[in-house]
Amino acid sequence: MSPPLNRRELLLGGAALxxxxxxxxxxxxxxxxxxxxxxxxxxxxxxxxxVTAGIDLTGTTALVTGANSGLGYESMRVLALRGAHVxxxxxxxxxxxxxxxxxxxxxxxxxxxxxDFDSVVACATQVAGLSGSLDVLLCNAxxxxxxxxxxxxxxxxxxxxxxxxxxxxxxxxxxxxxxARQGRVVVVASGAYKQAPADGIEFDNLSGARDYEPRKAxxxxxxxxxxxxxxLARRLEGTRVTxxxxxxxxxxxxxxxxxxxxxxATAKVVGWTFMKSVExxxxxxxxxxxxxxxxxxxxxxxKDCNPFLPGGTMENDALAAKLWTTSEDLTRPYLS
Ligand SMILES: NC(=O)c1ccc[n+]([C@@H]2O[C@H](COP(=O)([O-])OP(=O)(O)OC[C@H]3O[C@@H](n4cnc5c(N)ncnc54)[C@H](OP(=O)(O)O)[C@@H]3O)[C@@H](O)[C@H]2O)c1
Numbered sequence: 001m002s003p004p005l006n007r008r009e010l011l012l013g014g015a016a017l018x019x020x021x022x023x024x025x026x027x028x029x030x031x032x033x034x035x036x037x038x039x040x041x042x043x044x045x046x047x048x049x050x051v052t053a054g055i056d057l058t059g060t061t062a063l064v065t066g067a068n069s070g071l072g073y074e075s076m077r078v079l080a081l082r083g084a085h086v087x088x089x090x091x092x093x094x095x096x097x098x099x100x101x102x103x104x105x106x107x108x109x110x111x112x113x114x115x116d117f118d119s120v121v122a123c124a125t126q127v128a129g130l131s132g133s134l135d136v137l138l139c140n141a142x143x144x145x146x147x148x149x150x151x152x153x154x155x156x157x158x159x160x161x162x163x164x165x166x167x168x169x170x171x172x173x174x175x176x177x178x179x180a181r182q183g184r185v186v187v188v189a190s191g192a193y194k195q196a197p198a199d200g201i202e203f204d205n206l207s208g209a210r211d212y213e214p215r216k217a218x219x220x221x222x223x224x225x226x227x228x229x230x231x232l233a234r235r236l237e238g239t240r241v242t243x244x245x246x247x248x249x250x251x252x253x254x255x256x257x258x259x260x261x262x263x264x265a266t267a268k269v270v271g272w273t274f275m276k277s278v279e280x281x282x283x284x285x286x287x288x289x290x291x292x293x294x295x296x297x298x299x300x301x302x303k304d305c306n307p308f309l310p311g312g313t314m315e316n317d318a319l320a321a322k323l324w325t326t327s328e329d330l331t332r333p334y335l336s
Pocket of ligand 1: 066067068069072140188190251252254
């Protein structure tokens with residue numbers, strides 16, 4: 001059990017959480033909508049079940065990464081409930097099997113450790129064997145604010161897990177996505193893109209060796225999530241495959257496992273004032289994965305089930321192009 005909060009810890013936790021809540025409020029006042037993207041009938045309170053009510057996904061296949069926990073688990077549950085065959089991935093086959101077995105509908109567990117590119121390739125190969133086409137690739141798995149710099153083959157862990165692993169997985173599964181009637185890549189980013197370095201991606205510090213700050217590293221990886229989607233959407237123009245990204249809101253899940261205990265305790269006390277339920281947190285990603293009206297919508301960023309323009313480095317196409325070529329360089333032996 002956690003020790004009781006002292007006054008300083010309560011203030012620190014409260015300040016951090018209040019900032020998150022305030023930011024959410026500020027954003028709502030400043031939302032700028034992109035031209036030509038339809039607004040949906042849903043909002044911040046909608047759940048993943050709400051946004052799929054009446055949608056029959058029978059005959060479709062969806063892959064969800066991080067399906068054993070939080071938003072990924074809820075997404076898998078609802079997609080399967082609506083009739084999709086869901087390939088639920090987790091870091092181990094045991095975790096994936098347990099998660100898949102606990103939901104109603106057709107699911108297939110597959111192991112996927114995003115920091116191990118052999119595992120990513122093995123997952124993609126297995127998926128190709130399971131299904132000739134893939135209607136939805138939901139890149140959901142992630143880690144947040146790992147306290148000390150950890151590297152995998154010289155690259156910092158947030159960047160590898162949250163971006164590079166999904167970049168490689170998507171590239172390997174493009175033939176299956178292209179073979180689908182209307183393939184969709186959905187990448188779960190975060191409002192934490194605002195914590196990324198001012199210039200965007202620190203290409204000269206991808207190891208984190210020069211300086212490492214957990215919030216910045218997480219923010220950079222989440223900025224990378226959307227930049228990847230922008231460049232992917234550009235490259236997919238003229239095909240039926242779309243790519244979009246989203247921020248889900250603030251939701252109590254296992255994502256906060258590395259946060260200080262007093263911040264977690266404070267969230268449990270005051271989080272209800274601005275946090276979403278897991279059911280509502282999963283809504284925007286499931287909406288992007290399934291809403292028929294989004295069949296031709298690609299390259300956009302969403303929150304609360306609607307598109308908005310995030311501005312700044314998030315819309316820097318030169319940065320997106322550089323991220324693409326750098327990501328290719330870092331994964332090249334595994335790309336084909
Ligand atoms: N919760 C929020 O408030 C919030 C806000 C903004 C954005 N997001 C984003 O939402 C997504 C889902 O997060 P969540 O809140 O549902 O968190 P979560 O409950 O911690 O789920 C994260 C999932 O990612 C998996 N994962 C972590 N490292 C992995 C790796 N190396 N290889 C494969 N899978 C890995 C985890 O597996 P294990 O369980 O085995 O570790 C887990 O299944 C993340 O991308 C996160 O950045 C969440």
